[in-house]
Amino acid sequence: MKKTTSILLTLILTLSFSVTALSQEHYVKTKELDGETYVKLTDIKNALNFNYDQKTKNSLVISQQNSVKEVIDKVNQSVVAIIGENKKLNTEFLNDYYYSKIPAGLMHGSGIIISNDGRIITNNHVVADMKEIYVVLANRKAFKATLLYKNEDIDLALIKINSNGLKPIEFEKMKNIGAGDEVIAIGTPLYFGWSNSASKGIISGLNRPVDETYTYLQTDASINPGNSGGPLINMNGKLVGINTLGITYYQGINFSIPVENVEYFINQFNNYGKIRRAYTGLEFEESWLALVGIPSDQGLKIIGIKEDCILDKNKIKEGDILEAIDGSSVTSIASYNEILKKKLPEQNVKFTFSRDSNNYTVAAVLKEYPNKTNVKN
Secondary structure, eight states: OOOOOOOOSSOOOSSOEEEEETTEEEEEOOEEETTEEEOOHHHHTTTTTEEEETTTTEEEEOOOOOOHHHHHHHHGGGEEEEEEEBSSOOOTTTTSTTGGGSOTTEEEEEEEEOSTTSEEEEOHHHHTTBSSEEEEOTTSOEEEEEEEEEETTTTEEEEEESOOSOOOOEEOOGGGOOTTOEEEEEEOOSSGGGTTEEEEEEEEEEEEOSSSSOOEEEEOSOOOTTOTTOEEEETTSEEEEEEEEEOTTOSSOEEEEEHHHHHHHHHHHHHHSSOOOEEOOEEEEOOHHHHTTOOOOOOEEEEEEOTTOSSOTTTOOTTOEEEEETTEEOOSHHHHHHHHHTOOTTOEEEEEEEETTEEEEEEEEOEEOOOSOEEEO
């Protein structure tokens, strides 16, 4: 239950004063004056979860964290189940107890409503092999969906149903997301009859380089087959990621596409009809430190220069180290791709390289990535 804490400037206490907030006790100093016991607001503002402005003498009281039930109730109407006939018969799970309940040839996953007029985002791998896509809302109403766009590299797809008055999910800002945040995963795991199932966990880590192109959020919230495409939400009921994959045979290691990449995908589609990803024509090798996830200031070694490379081949050679792009340090292939994600084809860029301990800069115009996974209907 959401509770609101009231703050009084004068607190009448006995011999000592303790504040309990989120199961932690905080002891503060008190002062006796004219028969009253006082405590400094600055000593208790964190414990009681409020802000106090000493200049204006105003207090802003913030309500306590929502309960799990409140969060699920808030978000459920924005979560959908997705089902369709598979173009390829997948026999992998035919002997599985739960998957055997699903007619052979069908596949399912989850999705998130992002507009009140029926736009839904999900994983590319949920819908890529569906002959026809059907969406089931939380109220069990079903609609045939149209595929608007999908991209294999980022593993996201945008579909639409012919319905209005839907409840879109709220997006959290990436700056408000951190390791240790409590989160809830919602989706349709294993069996289609289990739609809108929820599991709770925390964000275990940020910027996990699961693949070389995009980074992920790591979470211990349960993500099983069928959860893909569903939301990972915080305790304010806001989207922090899209549940995408788990590590088979290991518990508590699962990954979600972070909300900033979801917004990137949506914005690129809205602006250009597809993802316009920048391309250099260079192939790199990262240091062993970056490979195992140890912080490092070492750049990327050039191991390949393609024919369509955008840089002057007379100025660069294999073995040179890429140190920075437009002044932003490059220390891993993941960071290289994150920097390029913020660029557009036809944009002028300065690359800083090192060779024999000497730095040099090469300017070039970015090309568009020869991406064969962009599909727009």
